[in-house]
Amino acid sequence: MRQKKKNEFLTEVELEFMSHLWDLGEASVRDVLGALDKDRNLAYTSAATIMRILEQKEFVTSVKRGKTFYYKALMPKDTYQTKSLRRLSDELFDKSPATLVARLVDDNNLSEEVLEEIRALLDGKLKDDRA
Amino acid sequence: MIELNTLFDAYINANILLVLALCLWFAVKYAMSRFRWNTAFETQLRLLNGAFLAILACPVAIGIYVILHKIGIMPERFSLNFADAVVAQYLQGNLNMKPSEFEAALGLRKTISAEFLSLNSTFSKIIAALVAAGAITLTIRTTQSLRRLRKIIKTSYPWRSTRRVNIRLSDRIHVPFSTRGLTKRYIIIPSAMLAQNADFKMALAHEFDHLRQSDIEWEIGLEAIKPLFFWNPAFQIWKRNVEHLRELACDQRVLNRKGYDPRAYGACLLRVCDNALKNDTSRSIAMPQVGLVSQERKGLGLMRQDFLKHRVMSMLSAQTPASSGQKIRWVMLPLAALIVFAGISIQKPGDWSHDRLMLSTIVNLERMDTINGLGVR
Structure with missing residues (x-):
């Protein structure tokens, strides 16, 4: 029986794999490898190990069809985004999401459209909460 | 049961031996650099680890040395003890010092140990x-x-x-x-x-x-x-x-x-x-x-x-x-022998050797001479 070990967050390379898996929906190791940059030069065995670690971390689940394992994300992308933002807010912004948003809005690179989009999102969230 | 004094002595000896072994190691390292062995890191590591094993082997070597003395295979006169060698040199007149001062210097470590252990x-x-x-x-x-x-x-x-x-x-x-x-x-x-x-x-x-x-x-x-x-x-x-x-x-x-x-x-x-x-x-x-x-x-x-x-x-x-091949043993053996020799030589000397008795007599004579000198005045 495989040992299950939970780790709440992903390393850089695991996140890269998960991102492709979120896009692909269900994929084999070879599918994920194919989705990586051409100059990546990652061995199949390394990719298979990364997928196995992701499964042990309970981020993905696998089914065997023929001789191939197919992987599917267990955690939706937005759930992981929320978790990551919460950690960022806790660790870097003194557990204050307001400071995080303020820093984001202070960024000069934000266009009018993006700011408008953020405002609409906040309005929507406020309406939902009141309802 | 082992006395606290004995344990403390062994501890101090281990520390002194470590210093001596390190000095020997640096001498060996310097010599190696003269013979194009300055990049022979594996050989150097093996020598350094071997030197440490020699330090660990010292208690066994000391035990054998003591047994050989006790059963008489090694004659009483044949001593590897550093303090005994210094006393012998003193008795031969090679060291110019007052007997009482010399005896005090010899007993300095014992005095410091007693002072330290009593925590006064x-x-x-x-x-x-x-x-x-x-x-x-x-x-x-x-x-x-x-x-x-x-x-x-x-x-x-x-x-x-x-x-x-x-x-x-x-x-x-x-x-x-x-x-x-x-x-x-x-x-x-x-x-x-x-x-x-x-x-x-x-x-x-x-x-x-x-x-x-x-x-x-x-x-x-x-x-x-x-x-x-x-x-x-x-x-x-x-x-x-x-x-x-x-x-x-x-x-x-x-x-x-x-x-x-x-x-x-x-x-x-x-x-x-x-x-x-x-x-x-x-x-x-x-x-x-x-x-x-x-x-x-x-x-x-x-x-x-x-x-x-x-x-x-x-x-x-x-x-x-x-x-380095087999040559390492020609460096390792003398290095280990020197460390073991140093380990034996820094041990506490036997109190009642012939030379020690002679020294004690000389110190007593010096004291009597001082007392007589005071009486004359």
């Missing part, structure tokens, strides 16, 4: 408290490191396993390292390294070499005795030398055997260092493990940077060490 003075109390505090702190730190190390292994993911070595991947570390349990040896590689195939292979080869060299066993041994000898600079220098030589020897062997490009290998070391520095170094473990690069927080310090530079320069210079 504030100074001895402060020293004892500092040594005890240091030893306790280091023991606690070691226990914490062991716990952290256990957690890292427990939360890591199995990758490959042989009968004796378990290779695992961890997302909690940034520097590859090897360690061991009671029966199994472990190599732990950061899982992020899977994305860098060449670095992964080089790190694995490096750690396997540490296991082949039994570096982890030496590291555990030295860390285990650290709480006892931490205050002795000779111990610190010794340990630092072992740490440096084992990395240099490992780099050299990996490059020679695997044929990696020294520049690629050096770049891999720098990437691992860079990665470790970028990440949280406060979670690094100080022991008992042998890493690809130093994981200690003071790794950011100048000394560590200098050593990293030295490692990279050693690789790039690509000097093939002169083969």
Whole structure:
């Protein structure tokens, strides 16, 4: 029986794999490898190990069809985004999401459209909460 | 039951022996550099470890020496004791000193030991408290490191396993390292390294070499005795030398055997260092493990940077060490013999040897002469 070990967050390379898996929906190791940059030069065995670690971390689940394992994300992308933002807010912004948003809005690179989009999102969230 | 005095004497002797052995080692190292062995890191490491084994063998050698004296195989006159040799020189008139002063100088260590063990003075109390505090702190730190190390292994993911070595991947570390349990040896590689195939292979080869060299066993041994000898600079220098030589020897062997490009290998070391520095170094473990690069927080310090530079320069210079082969024994045997001889010579001398009785008589004569002189006045 495989040992299950939970780790709440992903390393850089695991996140890269998960991102492709979120896009692909269900994929084999070879599918994920194919989705990586051409100059990546990652061995199949390394990719298979990364997928196995992701499964042990309970981020993905696998089914065997023929001789191939197919992987599917267990955690939706937005759930992981929320978790990551919460950690960022806790660790870097003194557990204050307001400071995080303020820093984001202070960024000069934000266009009018993006700011408008953020405002609409906040309005929507406020309406939902009141309802 | 062994008396406290005897234990304290043995402890002080071990510290003195460590200093003497280190001096001998530096002399050997200097001589080696004159014979083009300055890049023979593996030979140097074997000599240094051999010298340490000679120190450990000293109690056995001393026991044999005492038994040989007792059963009469070794004559009473044949003494290897340093203090006995000095007394003999004094009796032959080679040392110009008043008898009472000479006797006081000979008994100085005994006086200091008695003073220290009785804990009568504030100074001895402060020293004892500092040594005890240091030893306790280091023991606690070691226990914490062991716990952290256990957690890292427990939360890591199995990758490959042989009968004796378990290779695992961890997302909690940034520097590859090897360690061991009671029966199994472990190599732990950061899982992020899977994305860098060449670095992964080089790190694995490096750690396997540490296991082949039994570096982890030496590291555990030295860390285990650290709480006892931490205050002795000779111990610190010794340990630092072992740490440096084992990395240099490992780099050299990996490059020679695997044929990696020294520049690629050096770049891999720098990437691992860079990665470790970028990440949280406060979670690094100080022991008992042998890493690809130093994981200690003071790794950011100048000394560590200098050593990293030295490692990279050693690789790039690509000097093939002169083969030591069987020649090592011609250096090892005299070095071990000198260390054992030093170990025997610093032992507490027998109180009632012929020369000692003579010295005591001379001191008494001096005292009587002083008393008579006072009476005449």
